[in-house]
Amino acid sequence: MGLFRRKHAVLPGFGPSLGYTIFYLSVVVLIPLSALFFKTATLSWDQFVTAVAAPRVLASYRVTFGSALVAAAVNGVFGVLVAWVLVRYRFPGKKLIDALVDLPFALPTAVAGITLASIYSANGWLGSRLEPLGIKVAFTPVGIMVAMIFIGLPFVVRTVQPVLEELDQEIEEAASCLGASRWQTFYRVLFPTMLPAILTGFALAFARAVGEYGSIIFIAGNMPMESEITPLLIITKLEQYDYAGATAIATVMLLVSFLLLLSINMLQKWSRRFADN
């Protein structure tokens, strides 16, 4: 019983709510995911290795996880900037911009993909201006990052915003009374306070980018070994009725994502060690 011992709470119902949580998570998350593992288990070890470690598959991991990390990092910087501007300044149209931030959430991914692809293609509105500079975006790995940045932006903004809103002006005043310059105040006082939220936003943006399919395939060009993302490979395998092969790759993706998210969470826990007690 020791495991379930608990403090007396204001709201009753620990038992039912925990039970419901476990049931719900099982139906929605655990059962589908375990089906993935069971299907993968129909392969022999050699078949499994061949499926998940083929050169083309390995290249797709690099493209997917590499681009997702870059996109999440870009969002980590610019998302903080957007959140900062939205919290700290008052300007006309602020409400509108605040609402715009959420659009990548709401837009169907295919619409986003087609729009980005047409704007960034060689004869598109932006692409035609970048082309003379030697920058190709559409149908290259850069395009993948652009799509990933687009869909990941709201995560960082929306996680950092409330933390910034809560930050007390007095903290900054205290720092400047102690002789800290603006830059010192930012990186010694403000940034460490925001870091846990930035890491959470980064992790969410990263996870979303790794799993993204719809918006990327339109802009990626999908060249094997170069700009082919892992989710596309999985779809390709499914279309060839190679269900076990598809689930094998999915399993690897799942494990890698899980490990990466776990380490980001550990990092996040460390960064907010001051609030644990």
Add this chain to the structure above:
Amino acid sequence: MSIDIVGISKNFGSFTALDQVSLTVPSGELVALLGPSGSGKTSLLRIIAGLETPDSGHILFNGEEATARQVQERKVGFVFQHYALFRHMTVYDNIAFGLTVKPKKTRPSKLDIRDKVFNLLKLIQLEQLADRYPAQLSGGQRQRVALARALAVEPQVLLLDEPFGALDAKVRLELRRWLRRLHDEIHVTSVFVTHDQEEALEVADRIVVMNQGRIEQQGTPSEVYDHPATPFVFDFLGNVNLFQGRVHEGKARVAGLELATPEHAAARNAPAVGYVRSHDIEIERDALDVSALEAEVRYVLSVGPLVRVNLALTDGHGIEVDLARDVADRLSLSVGERVYARPRKVRVFTEDYQI
């Protein structure tokens, strides 16, 4: 370091926070800015610190113009009501912060910083808590850390904005005595803001009473308490009873009492108000002479060492009397009883009184 405040005004929109305030804080003194909320005391403190810019007027540090100086250059230690500690830093790092942000040339070595921080920790009696985070400390401990952090940079001036306002009564009492002792040791020019008259009277060398963006009176605690210059100061420092009346050629008639008021010799049948502190009234069972007012006991409350008696005068006007417990025990008043109230000290202000 002395501070001169010359003709400072500050408006927030249509609200006048400070109206031509001038004040001198002598070097090494502990001065209290006392006033109700909205009286401008915090604005004045923030202007001294450089956290707010005045609309007009000057701030001089040691006689030198400092109005345009940046916060960072002013060398002021500022203690906030809600501590404003850096919550992601340990107590040690909080205190060391001001030293570690110094430019490389003037920054003390790691070892010197360590010595300094531990000296301060000893001063605030929290040596064993150096590795804790602010969230793990009590309010009183947090405020002491905030004070040590402000002192670490050896400020020329220490400014405290309602430093004990967020603490519970007992801790507040302890901490303000400790602040007084600390000030006696280090003698840094200090200004603290409070709305608690008892705190100001107990801690400060000088009290500056503020109201509606202006200074009402300044002086030592006993000057301000014993000789209030204005009705506002009288009213703000302690419990007061008001008696309506008139003055005529140096004689006042308030609530049926005749009083000599030579300071109003020029008054001609002017309306006046008599101010009497609630502990400056005696209660008697029998009318010995005409200087006692007949009254009826409405209720009797025990407030710790005092007994608060509410009386209704014959004209229905209510007054409050604070009696020492032994006096009250001897009288053993009961509700509805007829008694006589004798004011010991009455201060009369004419109603058009101006400072």
